[in-house]
Amino acid sequence: MIAASNSSAVPLLDARGLSKTFGIVEVLKDISLTVRPGEVHAIIGENGAGKSTLMKILAGNHQPTRGELLIDGQPMSFSGPVDAEKHGIVLVHQEILLAPDLTVAQNIYLGRELGKGLTVDDRTMNEGAAKAIRDLGADIDPNAIVSRLSIAQRQLVQIARVLLVPHRVVIFDEPTASLTPHETEALLKVITDIRAKGVGVLYISHRLPEVKEIADRVTVLRDGRLVASHETTELEPADMARLMVGRDVAKLYPDRHAAEARETVLEVEGFDVPGYARDAAFALRKGEILGFAGLIGAGRTELMEGLVGLRTAKGNVRFNGRPVHFTDVHSSLKAGVAYLSEDRKGKGLLLTKDLRVNLTLASLGKFIRGLQIDRKREGEALDKAIRDFDIRTGTKEILAGQLSGGNQQKLLLAKMMLLDPQVVIIDEPTRGIDIGNKEQIYKFIASLAAEGRSIIVVSSEMPELIGICDRILVMRGGRIVGEVQGEHMTENEIVQLATGVNAGSGEAA
Amino acid sequence: MNAAVTDTSKAPKTSKDWDMAAIAPFVALALLLVLGYFANPNFVSLANLTNVITRSAFIAIIALGATYVISSGGLDLSVGSMVAFVASLMIMFMNSGAIADPMMMLVAGMLVALALGAACGLANGLITTVGKIEPFIATLGTMGIYRGLTTWLSQGGSITLRDRELQQLYRPVYFGDVFGVPIPIIVIFVTAALAAFVLYRTRYGRHLIAVGSNEEVARYSGISVQRVRTIAYVVQGLCVAVAVLIYVPRLGSTSATTGILWELQAITAVVVGGTALRGGVGRIWGTVCGAFILEIVGNIMLLSNFVSEYLIGAIQGAIIIIAMLVQRTLMRK
Numbered sequence: 001m002i003a004a005s006n007s008s009a010v011p012l013l014d015a016r017g018l019s020k021t022f023g024i025v026e027v028l029k030d031i032s033l034t035v036r037p038g039e040v041h042a043i044i045g046e047n048g049a050g051k052s053t054l055m056k057i058l059a060g061n062h063q064p065t066r067g068e069l070l071i072d073g074q075p076m077s078f079s080g081p082v083d084a085e086k087h088g089i090v091l092v093h094q095e096i097l098l099a100p101d102l103t104v105a106q107n108i109y110l111g112r113e114l115g116k117g118l119t120v121d122d123r124t125m126n127e128g129a130a131k132a133i134r135d136l137g138a139d140i141d142p143n144a145i146v147s148r149l150s151i152a153q154r155q156l157v158q159i160a161r162v163l164l165v166p167h168r169v170v171i172f173d174e175p176t177a178s179l180t181p182h183e184t185e186a187l188l189k190v191i192t193d194i195r196a197k198g199v200g201v202l203y204i205s206h207r208l209p210e211v212k213e214i215a216d217r218v219t220v221l222r223d224g225r226l227v228a229s230h231e232t233t234e235l236e237p238a239d240m241a242r243l244m245v246g247r248d249v250a251k252l253y254p255d256r257h258a259a260e261a262r263e264t265v266l267e268v269e270g271f272d273v274p275g276y277a278r279d280a281a282f283a284l285r286k287g288e289i290l291g292f293a294g295l296i297g298a299g300r301t302e303l304m305e306g307l308v309g310l311r312t313a314k315g316n317v318r319f320n321g322r323p324v325h326f327t328d329v330h331s332s333l334k335a336g337v338a339y340l341s342e343d344r345k346g347k348g349l350l351l352t353k354d355l356r357v358n359l360t361l362a363s364l365g366k367f368i369r370g371l372q373i374d375r376k377r378e379g380e381a382l383d384k385a386i387r388d389f390d391i392r393t394g395t396k397e398i399l400a401g402q403l404s405g406g407n408q409q410k411l412l413l414a415k416m417m418l419l420d421p422q423v424v425i426i427d428e429p430t431r432g433i434d435i436g437n438k439e440q441i442y443k444f445i446a447s448l449a450a451e452g453r454s455i456i457v458v459s460s461e462m463p464e465l466i467g468i469c470d471r472i473l474v475m476r477g478g479r480i481v482g483e484v485q486g487e488h489m490t491e492n493e494i495v496q497l498a499t500g501v502n503a504g505s506g507e508a509a
Numbered sequence: 510m511n512a513a514v515t516d517t518s519k520a521p522k523t524s525k526d527w528d529m530a531a532i533a534p535f536v537a538l539a540l541l542l543v544l545g546y547f548a549n550p551n552f553v554s555l556a557n558l559t560n561v562i563t564r565s566a567f568i569a570i571i572a573l574g575a576t577y578v579i580s581s582g583g584l585d586l587s588v589g590s591m592v593a594f595v596a597s598l599m600i601m602f603m604n605s606g607a608i609a610d611p612m613m614m615l616v617a618g619m620l621v622a623l624a625l626g627a628a629c630g631l632a633n634g635l636i637t638t639v640g641k642i643e644p645f646i647a648t649l650g651t652m653g654i655y656r657g658l659t660t661w662l663s664q665g666g667s668i669t670l671r672d673r674e675l676q677q678l679y680r681p682v683y684f685g686d687v688f689g690v691p692i693p694i695i696v697i698f699v700t701a702a703l704a705a706f707v708l709y710r711t712r713y714g715r716h717l718i719a720v721g722s723n724e725e726v727a728r729y730s731g732i733s734v735q736r737v738r739t740i741a742y743v744v745q746g747l748c749v750a751v752a753v754l755i756y757v758p759r760l761g762s763t764s765a766t767t768g769i770l771w772e773l774q775a776i777t778a779v780v781v782g783g784t785a786l787r788g789g790v791g792r793i794w795g796t797v798c799g800a801f802i803l804e805i806v807g808n809i810m811l812l813s814n815f816v817s818e819y820l821i822g823a824i825q826g827a828i829i830i831i832a833m834l835v836q837r838t839l840m841r842k
Binding site: 333352353361365 | 716723727728
């Protein structure tokens, strides 16, 4: 679009007017972009903007409904990812797609094993794998079993596997989503190295500072359309955010009055979730929003799952002054403590069932008349939930899996609120959710607290915790290592507590 | 990640597609009736059809239970052996002469059969849920156990209901009719209606489907997955017992080969009926239809002389594979 094409170099990859429709939903409309040799081209956009779909088309996983793809100026149509690989276009998936029980080398060479006749040549493959990993600046034993590796190491193995294919365009689909800052830095260096070899890189992310650091050009998608394409030097992260959202993002978090000191609702002491959390202690007050920050793997989710009886755990828990020990969700829900899983699709909703079934699943007892489920009352409850939580859906007959991430989260919230819980624990409330829905969900959380409910928010998004919480507890390595509140609620303080690295000012009380 | 998009591409289960899968078995049944007519016009006579459906009763009723187990995400391979085991013990009990009055004895015998069926199902359920053993292996084990116990009880021979009076009293349960409708057919429809009510209308049914659809979601919603699954196996045991109640009066005897390969037929009926083998979708009336289809295919083979009737097992085996292929294509759309 705006980027003046450098006519001297034929783009490695040239997409013209790509559109993609699933059923009646048009997820991509008229997208054109190029990747030149030796450049990093970032694609940014909110969840649901169509980034992943675009990448899947470029990598041959999907066929475009309209538009064409040119490789070295030649029109091309990929029959599948293998075909795209043959043309040197490779995709590093966002999810880890490795066989957990095989070794690093076996995974790297999976499906393209080296060998003579019927036997595989493990030694050559181990050497090749070791070299591929060294090239990435990493140090992983090629004989290690993948399930023993950390997420970041697995991500690197996955990248090594992809880069083993002769490649000319490498597509990274949110590669840093599960990496720590340190690991992210290492990965960005890998990308810089690849670029130096004249390879074209397509880099998808919504971490804008990262994009600013690494990309030469930035293309912004919104609602399946290309809204802007610029040289990175022309854009600051704030501009990128504005383009992604289509408006100013300053007013994302609701105004809240700091809750006055009210009675303690939930009191946890010496609480252990074996293998995940040790000696946790905290108190939750009425009408309070308490945040839990920490790196992935710090044990936040497991601590919450232990509290509501989803994991074996021991320790003292007092709820409304009375000692309780929940051994399953049935008992915790009954007492009035609801947990909304971070894994909405895997643990929150039945994706292949309709909205009504999902809404009432945890509270069916309230919809029983005689022996039967009262479907009419269920329908009324659904109407109310759609109104109250602003669930956007064309038809009520839709399956839960067909809702967008934000609407799924609203449905899950509505499902749990049917139980009228006193304590609501929300794990990653806005993961995979676009900004409009985020804002609404923050509002719901704030209003639940205003109603006198007590909320625990577990999140990896520090701005979100800072934006909505009264206090934030930080976990590291299974322990609660600190608490921040008031003016101490800054990303800097939280990161220091979460990583245990003291990079400047003193620790918060 | 692009949530909305991946979902529509990965799980394109819109309500319309499901309807296709639901209708398919009934269309297949209609086609079979037409085919049967061309193979032999006698096939569509009321007498022949009544006869065929009556004979499908055992598999149909067992398959209703299998629909529960399979939609909860489980599997029960032991049903054939369980029929033999429960029926043998029921006959032995009635042969014991513990109760003098034949009518009382018959009622007691039936209750014993139901209790035994429930107990066998409970055993299967507890082994898979509390014992945390794969249903395939657990019920493969109990399949051997129930079969072996039957062989031992009968000492390799047969177990026959000896009391003449009792035989006469019991006979109509299979051979009798009400206003011209054979009792086994009534039992099929009453059991199916009950099964459909529980599965589609009650809290337990909703929980069962939730557990089969996604065990984790069910657990996180406060549903006791183990209890729901265990009850499904008990329902299966009860259905086996009901099938036994109409099986015993037919021949009045059992042997070590009673009910052999019935698990194959029951599972085939369930799959042909459109229930998803991975759980989460249960189709009671589809299952009944599937059982009819199996019996009708056998009957057409018998009447038509196209194919040797000795090939019936092979044909049934082929049907389950074809049904799976059809189901998958319908769901993939």
